[in-house]
Amino acid sequence: MAQTTIILSIVAVILIVINGKLNGRQYEGIKLGLNQFIRTIPIILGAFILAGIIEVMIPRDFVQNWLSKEAGLKGIVLGSFGGMLLAMGPYAFFPIVSTLMVSGAGLGTLISIITGWSLLSLSKAPFEIGFFGVEFTIKKTIYSIPLSLIAGFIAYIIELLVFT
Amino acid sequence: MKQSLIIIYLAAAILLIIGFLIGGSQMVVAGLNISINTAYRSFLMLLASFVVIGQLNVLLTADIIEKWLQKFSGIKAIIVSAIAGGLFPGGPYIYYPFVASFKEKKLPFYILTSFLFGKYIYDFSRIPLEASLVSPNIAFIRYLITFPIPIIVGLIVLRFFKDTPSYDYNLKAGEKDGSNNYNS
Numbered sequence: 001m002a003q004t005t006i007i008l009s010i011v012a013v014i015l016i017v018i019n020g021k022l023n024g025r026q027y028e029g030i031k032l033g034l035n036q037f038i039r040t041i042p043i044i045l046g047a048f049i050l051a052g053i054i055e056v057m058i059p060r061d062f063v064q065n066w067l068s069k070e071a072g073l074k075g076i077v078l079g080s081f082g083g084m085l086l087a088m089g090p091y092a093f094f095p096i097v098s099t100l101m102v103s104g105a106g107l108g109t110l111i112s113i114i115t116g117w118s119l120l121s122l123s124k125a126p127f128e129i130g131f132f133g134v135e136f137t138i139k140k141t142i143y144s145i146p147l148s149l150i151a152g153f154i155a156y157i158i159e160l161l162v163f164t
Numbered sequence: 165m166k167q168s169l170i171i172i173y174l175a176a177a178i179l180l181i182i183g184f185l186i187g188g189s190q191m192v193v194a195g196l197n198i199s200i201n202t203a204y205r206s207f208l209m210l211l212a213s214f215v216v217i218g219q220l221n222v223l224l225t226a227d228i229i230e231k232w233l234q235k236f237s238g239i240k241a242i243i244v245s246a247i248a249g250g251l252f253p254g255g256p257y258i259y260y261p262f263v264a265s266f267k268e269k270k271l272p273f274y275i276l277t278s279f280l281f282g283k284y285i286y287d288f289s290r291i292p293l294e295a296s297l298v299s300p301n302i303a304f305i306r307y308l309i310t311f312p313i314p315i316i317v318g319l320i321v322l323r324f325f326k327d328t329p330s331y332d333y334n335l336k337a338g339e340k341d342g343s344n345n346y347n348s
């Protein structure tokens with residue numbers, strides 16, 4: 001975690017320098033980021049509470065049978081549809097994924113849940129329907145399901161070949 | 165955001181009650197301990213993430229991205245619009261109206277889809293969060309595996325809806341709607 005913090009800090013400094021040279025809006029960027037951080041703290045804290053309680057509640061057998069590498073395709077299918085149902089923003093979603101990872105979920109399940117959430121999350125539906133119509137939303141959802149399953153399956157194969 | 169907040173705290177409250185009923189106060193305390201530890205360990209990382217997000221927001225404005233989109237056509241346009249979608253700052257209240265404006269700009273439907281899928285899959289401002297809250301390795305593998313998705317979707321739409329301007333995507337391949345063959 002310390003390594004990630006260092007890398008992110010370096011990236012932040014690089015971007016501040018770039019903005020300083022290109023448009024002089026680096027302070028505006030810092031202010032914007034910090035404002036966004038302060039505004040999202042309640043959501044992040046709520047997500048951490050949710051993730052913490054899920055971590056202690058989630059039965060080991062469930063993870064082993066349905067989400068782990070051994071669960072195979074079951075985990076990928078469950079991950080894709082689980083991601084679809086997790087209609088929440090990234091601040092709430094990623095701590096939950098982290099909990100599943102700590103609990104022993106397989107790579108295929110994790111990738112399919114993130115891809116499923118990215119492509120299919122129901123939180124997008126009201127916007128898509130509003131801006132592009134019901135038909136677009138339905139077609140996009142139907143065509144996106146196999147993409148999420150394939151991504152999970154590729155990750156599952158990678159886990160089998162590389163990480164075992 | 166208020167709605168998300170209500171949903172999350174409601175879900176947390178329900179799970180805390182279920183946790184209390186299943187495992188008593190011990191389970192609830194164990195869960196809250198994990199939450200406090202995670203919050204404590206993630207604070208600096210999240211702070212750095214949001215500084216990165218803020219800088220990306222001022223670096224890549226909608227005007228810059230719009231200029232890129234109007235420069236290219238065909239497969240180049242697909243790649244550029246997918247990446248532009250990933251770079252486009254802001255949440256759904258900002259990018260959906262922007263994509264909806266493709267109609268007035270007379271951009272073709274394949275640009276719309278690759279931009280939208282680029283935003284969904286790449287969303288580069290999400291990398292700091294994904295790497296810090298899940299794991300840098302998982303984020304890297306996920307990006308690697310899903311990288312072709314917006315391009316593949318764009319190519320499929322280009323193949324079957326080449327002449328279709330944004331919003332008239334129900335037209336079949338080769339079918340004209342009386343408008344120009346935009347950007348191709």
